[in-house]
Amino acid sequence: MKAFVDKETCIGCGTCPAVCPEIFQMDDDGKAVADEAEVADDLKDSAKEAAESCPVDAIEIR
Numbered sequence: 001m002k003a004f005v006d007k008e009t010c011i012g013c014g015t016c017p018a019v020c021p022e023i024f025q026m027d028d029d030g031k032a033v034a035d036e037a038e039v040a041d042d043l044k045d046s047a048k049e050a051a052e053s054c055p056v057d058a059i060e061i062r
Contacts, residue, residue: 001061003034003047009058016059019050024059032058 003023005016010031016024017032022043027033039047039061051059 001039001044001047002036003039003051004060004062005032005034006058006060007031007033009056011056011058013055015053015055016050019053020046023047024050034059 005024007029012026012030012032014026014032017026020043023035023039023046024032025035044061048061051061
């Protein structure tokens with residue numbers, strides 16, 4: 001399972017790194033980015049919560 005952020009949709013609200021900082025960070029442009037590695041088993045629930053918390057649905061977990 002990996003996390004993906006659509007940077008065109010992202011509004012840079014900072015919710016995803018607040019919920020799951022191990023996977024999501026804010027880049028220099030003020031948009032969220034996801035760690036490119038596989039989401040560890042112990043972080044799957046947190047990553048999914050971050051995706052569900054995104055106000056513009058810019059995050060996909062697959």
